[in-house]
Amino acid sequence: xxxxxxxxxxxxxxxxxxxxxxxxxxxxxxxxxxxxxxxxxxxxxxxxxxxxxxxxxxxxxxxxxxxxxxxxxxxxxxxxxxxxxxxxxxxxxxxxxxxxxxxxxxxxxxxxxxxxxxxxxxxxxxxxxxxxxxxxxxxxxxxxxxxxxxxxxxxxxxxxxxxxxxxxxxxxxxxxxxxxxxxxxxxxxxxxxxxxxxxxxxxxxxxxxxxxxx
Amino acid sequence: xxxxxxxxxxxxxxxxxxxxxxxxxxxxxxxxxxxxxxxxxxxxxxxxxxxxxxxxxxxxxxxxxxxxxxxxxxxxxxxxxxxxxxxxxxxxxxxxxxxxxxxxxxxxxxxxxxxxxxxxxxxxxxxxxxxxxxxxxxxxxxxxxxxxxxxxxxxxxxxxxxxxxxxxxxxxxxxxxxxxxxxxxxxxxxxxxxxxxxxxxxxxxxxxxxxxxxxxxxxxxxxxxxxxxxxxxxxxxxxxxx
Amino acid sequence: xxxxxxxxxxxxxxxxxxxxxxxxxxxxxxxxxxxxxxxxxxxxxxxxxxxxxxxxxxxxxxxxxxxxxxxxxxxxxxxxxxxxxxxxxxxxxxxxxxxxxxxxxxxxxxxxxxxxxxxxxxxxxxxxxxxxxxxxxxxxxxxxxxxxxxxxxxxxxxxxxxxxxxxxxxxxxxxxxxxxxxxxxxxxxxxxxxxxxxxxxxxxxxxxxxxxxxxxxxxxxxxxxxx
Numbered sequence: 001x002x003x004x005x006x007x008x009x010x011x012x013x014x015x016x017x018x019x020x021x022x023x024x025x026x027x028x029x030x031x032x033x034x035x036x037x038x039x040x041x042x043x044x045x046x047x048x049x050x051x052x053x054x055x056x057x058x059x060x061x062x063x064x065x066x067x068x069x070x071x072x073x074x075x076x077x078x079x080x081x082x083x084x085x086x087x088x089x090x091x092x093x094x095x096x097x098x099x100x101x102x103x104x105x106x107x108x109x110x111x112x113x114x115x116x117x118x119x120x121x122x123x124x125x126x127x128x129x130x131x132x133x134x135x136x137x138x139x140x141x142x143x144x145x146x147x148x149x150x151x152x153x154x155x156x157x158x159x160x161x162x163x164x165x166x167x168x169x170x171x172x173x174x175x176x177x178x179x180x181x182x183x184x185x186x187x188x189x190x191x192x193x194x195x196x197x198x199x200x201x202x203x204x205x206x207x208x209x210x211x212x213x214x
Numbered sequence: 215x216x217x218x219x220x221x222x223x224x225x226x227x228x229x230x231x232x233x234x235x236x237x238x239x240x241x242x243x244x245x246x247x248x249x250x251x252x253x254x255x256x257x258x259x260x261x262x263x264x265x266x267x268x269x270x271x272x273x274x275x276x277x278x279x280x281x282x283x284x285x286x287x288x289x290x291x292x293x294x295x296x297x298x299x300x301x302x303x304x305x306x307x308x309x310x311x312x313x314x315x316x317x318x319x320x321x322x323x324x325x326x327x328x329x330x331x332x333x334x335x336x337x338x339x340x341x342x343x344x345x346x347x348x349x350x351x352x353x354x355x356x357x358x359x360x361x362x363x364x365x366x367x368x369x370x371x372x373x374x375x376x377x378x379x380x381x382x383x384x385x386x387x388x389x390x391x392x393x394x395x396x397x398x399x400x401x402x403x404x405x406x407x408x409x410x411x412x413x414x415x416x417x418x419x420x421x422x423x424x425x426x427x428x429x430x431x432x433x434x435x436x437x438x439x440x441x442x443x444x445x446x447x448x449x450x451x452x453x454x455x456x
Numbered sequence: 457x458x459x460x461x462x463x464x465x466x467x468x469x470x471x472x473x474x475x476x477x478x479x480x481x482x483x484x485x486x487x488x489x490x491x492x493x494x495x496x497x498x499x500x501x502x503x504x505x506x507x508x509x510x511x512x513x514x515x516x517x518x519x520x521x522x523x524x525x526x527x528x529x530x531x532x533x534x535x536x537x538x539x540x541x542x543x544x545x546x547x548x549x550x551x552x553x554x555x556x557x558x559x560x561x562x563x564x565x566x567x568x569x570x571x572x573x574x575x576x577x578x579x580x581x582x583x584x585x586x587x588x589x590x591x592x593x594x595x596x597x598x599x600x601x602x603x604x605x606x607x608x609x610x611x612x613x614x615x616x617x618x619x620x621x622x623x624x625x626x627x628x629x630x631x632x633x634x635x636x637x638x639x640x641x642x643x644x645x646x647x648x649x650x651x652x653x654x655x656x657x658x659x660x661x662x663x664x665x666x667x668x669x670x671x672x673x674x675x676x677x678x679x680x681x682x683x
Contacts, residue, residue: 061655063619065630066647073643077459151522158524159620169526182534190523190531197522265582293584304579308598308675317593318583350675363579370583 003184008175012185015171016192018085022157022167025089027150030096037101042108052101059098064159067091072163084165092157099149107142108134144208151197151204158193168192217242218278218374218405219264225272226259226429233259234270235429241374241407241422246400248408248416251426252451257409260426261376264407265289265296278373294322297367298376301383303359305351311338311362312347315369323370330369337365341395357388361395368399375399377408413440413452425451465640466649469632476632477653483546483628484615484661487553491614492607494554495561500591502562503569513562520559525617528552533624549618549626557614564606568599601673608665612658619654629653 002009040052059067071094072087111134119129158169172189176182219241226234234256241247249257262268264277266289275282278295306314315337316330325333338344341361351359360380367375377396381389393415400406400419410416417423417437425433425448433439433448443449466473502513520528529552536543543551572595580590600607622631633650637643670677 058655061616061658062651063616063630063654065619066633066651066654069630069633069643069647070651073637073647077644155522155524158526161526161623162620169524169530172527173530176530176534180538182531182538186527186531186534190519190527193523193527194519198518201518201522267578267582290581290584290586293582298582300575300579302575304573304575306576306580306594308601308673310675318580318585321589321593322584350679352679366583 002188003181004175004179004188008179012168012171012175012188012192015166015168018166019154019157019168019193020196022085022088022092022160022165023150023154025085026092026096026153026157029089029093030100030153033093033097034100034104037097038104038108041101041105056098056102059094060102064091064095064156065162067095068160068163084160084163087163088157088160088165088167091160092153095156096149096153099152100146103145103149104138104142106145107138110141111137140211144204144211147200147207148204151200154197154200155193216276216279218245219407220276221260221263221273222275223273224260224263224270224275226256226263226268226270233429234263237273237430239424239431239434241405243373243405244403245421246404246406246408246419247422247424248410248420249424249426250410250413250416250451251432255426256429257426258378259429261378261407261409264374264376265293265298267298294370295373296376297370297372297374298378299360299363299367299380301379303351303356303363303383305359305363305366307351310348310350311343311354314351314362315366318366319369333369334365337368338362340368340398341365342391355388356384357391360384360392364392364395364399374405374407377406377410379409379411381410381412427451461645462640462642463645463649465636465642465646469636469640472632472636473629473649473653476627476629477657479627479632480615480618480629480657481661483550483553483618483621483626484611486550487557487614488611491554491557492561494558495563496565496596498558498562499565499569502566504587504591517559517562520556521563525552525556526620526623528556529620529624545621545624545626548624549621549628553614553617556617557610560610561607564603564610565599567606568603569595571602572598597673601676604669604673608662611665612661615657615661616654629657 004012037052037055040048041056043049068088068091071091072084075082075087075090115133115137116129119133124132157167160167161169161173164170168189172185176185179185217240219239221237221239224234224237225232233254237256237260239247239260249260251257259268263270263275263282266282266287270283273283278292280287280292282292306317309317312331312334315334316325316327319325319333320327320330334347335344338347341364343358343361343365346354346358346362351362354362363380380396381392384392389412393412396406396408396415397419408416408419417440420437422434423437423439424431425439425443425445427433427445427447433443433445439448440452443452498513498516501509505513529549532552532555533545533548536548576594576598577590580594585593618628619630621628622634625631629650633646637646640646675681
C-alpha cells in the first residue's frame with residue numbers, strides 16, 4: 001500500500017509512536033520543571049525572577065539539536081550508557097520547561113492586580129489567594145498558548161534525529177535510504193505530523209477566540 | 215455651463231434601510247454648498263456618493279462630467295479631480311507632513327521631487343503650516359493635522375473639495391483655525407461641498423445651504439432660511455440648537 | 457565521578473569555529489530577505505487576491521506550520537537528488553529555510569496588515585492611488601514597523617534552525633562541532649562551546665536587525681519611539 005511494504009509502513013508507524021511518546025515526555029517533564037519556573041518568574045523574591053529569566057533566555061537561545069548533543073554527551077560522561085530516548089527526553093524537558101514557564105508566567109501576570117487585592121480583602125492568605133482566585137483564571141488564559149506550544153513540542157521532537165532516536169523523522173530517513181522514494185516517504189511522514197498537529201492548532205485558535213469573547 | 219455635481223432623484227439603501235430618497239441637488243462651479251441636518255438624515259452618505267465611496271441604487275449622479283450611476287466608471291480618475299477631507303484626518307503616520315502632501319502628486323500625477331516639494335510648500339503655506347513640513351503627524355495638534363489633511367487634498371489641485379464633518383473630532387478651541395482655512399479656500403473660488411454641524415459657519419460660508427431630512431433635500435436656500443424656516447422640520451432643527 | 461574538562465580544542469580548531477559562525481550567519485542572512493518577500497507576498501495575495509489564491513496561501517501556511525522543518529528539508533533535499541537535479545546542500549538548505557520562514561512571515565504580516573486602520577486606505581484611495589500604490593506606500597511600511605519585533609524573533613529562531621542543516625551535509629556551526637568532537641572525543645565540551653556561540657550569535661543577529669530598523673524607519677529614529 002502506498003508503494004511501501006507492510007513492514008516499512010509499520011516501521012514508520014512505530015516511529016510515529018515514539019514521536020508521541022517523546023512529545024508526552026517533553027510535555028510532562030516540561031510541566032514539572034516549567035511550573036516552578038513560572039512561579040519563580042512571577043514571585044516577589046529578589047533573585048528568583050532573574051535566575052529563572054536567565055534560564056529561560058539560555059534555553060531559548062540554543063538550538064534544540066545542540067541541547068540534545070549537550071545532554072547526550074553530558075550523560076555519557078557520567079559513564080552511563082543511556083538510550084537515546086532518555087537523552088532526548090531530558091533535552092525536550094529542558095526546552096519545554098523554558099517555553100512553558102514563560103507562557104504560564106505570562107498567564108499569571110495577565111490576571112489584573114485587582115484580583116490579588118480582592119483576595120487580600122477577603123482575608124485569604126497569599127497562597128490561598130493564588131490557589132483559589134488567581135490560578136483558575138490563569139489556567140483559562142494559559143490554555144490557548146499551551147495547546148499551541150504542544151504543536152511546537154511535537155514538531156521539535158524531530159530534532160532528536162541528530163542523536164539517533166528512532167522517532168518518525170528517523171524512521172522516514174531510514175526507509176528513504178532503503179527505498180529511494182523521498183517524495184513518498186517524507187510526504188507520508190509529513191502527513192502524519194500534520195494529522196497530529198493541525199487539529200491542535202485549530203483547537204488552540206478556537207480556545208483563543210472563546211477566551212476573547214468572554 | 216454644466217454643474218459640477220448633479221444629483222437627480224438619487225436613491226440609496228443599505229438593505230431595507232433607505233438612506234437617500236429622491237435626492238435632487240445641483241452644485242455649480244465655484245459654489246460652496248453646505249449640507250446640514252440630523253444624524254441619519256443622509257448628509258454624509260450623499261457627500262460620500264460624490265467621490266464614489268458609496269454607490270447609489272437609483273436615479274442619476276453626475277460629477278465632473280462623469281456618470282457615477284453607470285457600472286464601469288473610473289473612480290480613480292474621478293478622484294484626481296475630487297478631493298475629500300475626513301473627520302478623522304487619516305494622515306499617514308509614518309510619513310512627514312511634507313511626504314504626506316507630496317505622496318499622491320508624485321505617485322499618481324508623476325511629479326518630480328523638486329516640483330512636488332514646491333507644490334507642497336505652496337499648499338502648506340495656504341493652510342498656514344509651512345514651518346511644520348518636516349514634522350510627523352503625531353507631533354501636531356488635531357487642528358494642525360486637519361489642516362495638513364486639507365493641504366494634502368489641495369496638492370492634487372482638485373476641481374471640487376468635499377469636507378465630511380471635518381471639525382467634529384476637534385477640541386472646540388482648535389476648530390477655528392480649520393474653519394478659517396476653509397473660508398479662505400471658499401473665497402478663492404474653490405467649489406466645495408461641506409457636511410458640518412457648525413451652524414454659524416455653515417450659513418456664513420455657503421452660497422447654498424441644504425437642510426437634509428429623511429434622505430432628501432428638505433429645504434434649500436441661502437443662509438436666511440435658518441432665520442425663517444419654511445418647513446416645520448427645519449424650524450425644529452434650528453430650534454433644538456443643533 | 458571525576459572528569460577532566462578539556463577545552464584545548466578551542467586553540468586547535470578556532471578557525472574552524474569562526475568559519476562555522478560565518479557559515480551559519482551567511483545561511484541565515486541569505487534566507488531572510490527571500491523568506492520575508494515570499495511571506496509578505498503570500499499575506500498580500502491572501503488579503504487582496506482571488507479566493508483560490510487565498511485558499512492556496514492558507515494551505516501553504518498551514519502545511520508548513522504543522523510539519524517539522526527537518527521533514528521539509530529532507531523532502532526537498534532527497535527529493536531533488538532523486539529527480540537528478542543537482543544543487544548544493546547549502547542551496548537546498550537555504551531554499552527549505554526560505555519556504556519555512558515564508559509561512560511564518562505570512563502569518564505575522566497578515567496580522568500586521570490587519571492592524572492598519574481602514575481610514576488610511578480609504579484616504580489613499582481618495583487620493584487616486586492604485587491598490588498597489590496603497591499597499592506599497594501606506595500599508596507595507598507600517599505593517600513591517602508594527603510587526604518588527606515579531607519578525608526579528610522569527611528570524612532569530614530561523615538562525616537557530618540552521619543547526620539541523622548539517623544533517624544534509626550543508627556546512628554550518630553545529631556540523632563543525634560534530635566534526636571537532638569526532639576528532640577530539642570531547643563532545644560535551646565542544647557542544648557547550650557551540651551552545652555559548654549560538655547565544656552570542658542570537659544577540660548579534662538581534663543587534664544587526666535593529667540596526668536595519670533604525671535605517672528603515674526614520675520616524676522611529678527621529679522621535680525615538682521604541683519598537
